[in-house]
Amino acid sequence: MKRALLCAVLLIILSGCGQAEPHSVTLFAMDTVMELTVYGEGSLLDEAQAIIAEGEQRLSVTESGSEIAALNREGANPISPKTEELLRQAQALCEQTGGALDISIYPVVRAWGFTTGEYRVPGDEELAGLLPLVDYQKLQIKEGRAALSSGMQIDLGSVAKGWMGDKVLELFRQSGVKSALLNLGGNVQALGTKPDGSSWRVAVRDPAGEGYAGALEVTDKAVVTSGGYQRYFEEGGQVYHHIIDPATGRPARSELLSVTIVGDNGFTCDGLSTALFVMGLEKAADFWRANGGFEAVFLTGDSAIITEGLADCFTTMGNYANREVTVLHHD
Numbered sequence: 001m002k003r004a005l006l007c008a009v010l011l012i013i014l015s016g017c018g019q020a021e022p023h024s025v026t027l028f029a030m031d032t033v034m035e036l037t038v039y040g041e042g043s044l045l046d047e048a049q050a051i052i053a054e055g056e057q058r059l060s061v062t063e064s065g066s067e068i069a070a071l072n073r074e075g076a077n078p079i080s081p082k083t084e085e086l087l088r089q090a091q092a093l094c095e096q097t098g099g100a101l102d103i104s105i106y107p108v109v110r111a112w113g114f115t116t117g118e119y120r121v122p123g124d125e126e127l128a129g130l131l132p133l134v135d136y137q138k139l140q141i142k143e144g145r146a147a148l149s150s151g152m153q154i155d156l157g158s159v160a161k162g163w164m165g166d167k168v169l170e171l172f173r174q175s176g177v178k179s180a181l182l183n184l185g186g187n188v189q190a191l192g193t194k195p196d197g198s199s200w201r202v203a204v205r206d207p208a209g210e211g212y213a214g215a216l217e218v219t220d221k222a223v224v225t226s227g228g229y230q231r232y233f234e235e236g237g238q239v240y241h242h243i244i245d246p247a248t249g250r251p252a253r254s255e256l257l258s259v260t261i262v263g264d265n266g267f268t269c270d271g272l273s274t275a276l277f278v279m280g281l282e283k284a285a286d287f288w289r290a291n292g293g294f295e296a297v298f299l300t301g302d303s304a305i306i307t308e309g310l311a312d313c314f315t316t317m318g319n320y321a322n323r324e325v326t327v328l329h330h331d
């Protein structure tokens, strides 16, 4: 009898130690579908959604009530401490990337119709008139206040999703969550490992076709992809995508079809994926060698180029399964 009781107690304890259950929510924000999955603490999903909704209302350039829209309209405006912190970090990343990332690109992005969906190809003269407005260095940030030079406009579309992902994961971590996976429209951010202790498997889209080009095994990492295929239009047989080279005001053109950045921080990975796509492969590889702190997968039309830290955790698949994989080394 005693033994039966002991067994029953043991069973209850063991089942209580079972793997945490997944809880998921799908939402639409920042013009994209997002999926948040947390293991164990399902009640945190409401708070996570609130972080994203608040971020969108505060940062989105197309939300007329946002701090960024107000700054663009007024030229100078008070900003909240959270927005100030983000603007300072974004400006520093623009500097670090030598202006390949430029958060003051909005006048040009708007001219191409990428925010409204009313796509058009701006003329040479129009672009020449807009380019002098693009210069992140002219953004002035003072305590509680930001100011732009005349005609300048900010767009945080290249970094906002990564920033929000970081804030959601901060909440999860502080609440003791050990496993969570965020997919914020191409920005994947993984907390910890899967509940069984194994790595997360994050697929990288095939930028030229359906399905996937490869998969990455990661723990506790952000995996963020930028590619021309994510938003584009066609006119006169030409494809024009949404990642603009601040030097020309035109969609960045190189052999790269997509850039995936793997690192500890969603904001940095988000900014770098956009910037390294603009740079093209050669400059992006130089940037990685000079700065480090992240890993990358570069996809061209016929091969994959990966940085050495991913050599053991990246596998090709789909149309890329039999294509060449080149590993970049630090020296």
Ligand code: AMP
Binding pocket: 100, 101, 102, 103, 104, 105, 109, 114, 155, 156, 157, 158, 159, 225, 226, 227, 230, 242, 243, 244, 245, 246, 270, 273, 274, 278
């Ligand atoms: P992502 O999808 O993170 O690569 O960010 C692309 C978005 O950032 C675009 O839709 C634009 O709103 C904006 N953008 C485009 N080109 C740049 C650039 N060179 N620097 C900063 N933001 C950009």
Ligand code: MG
Binding pocket: 157, 158, 159, 226, 269, 270, 271, 272, 273, 274
């Ligand atoms: Mg980005």
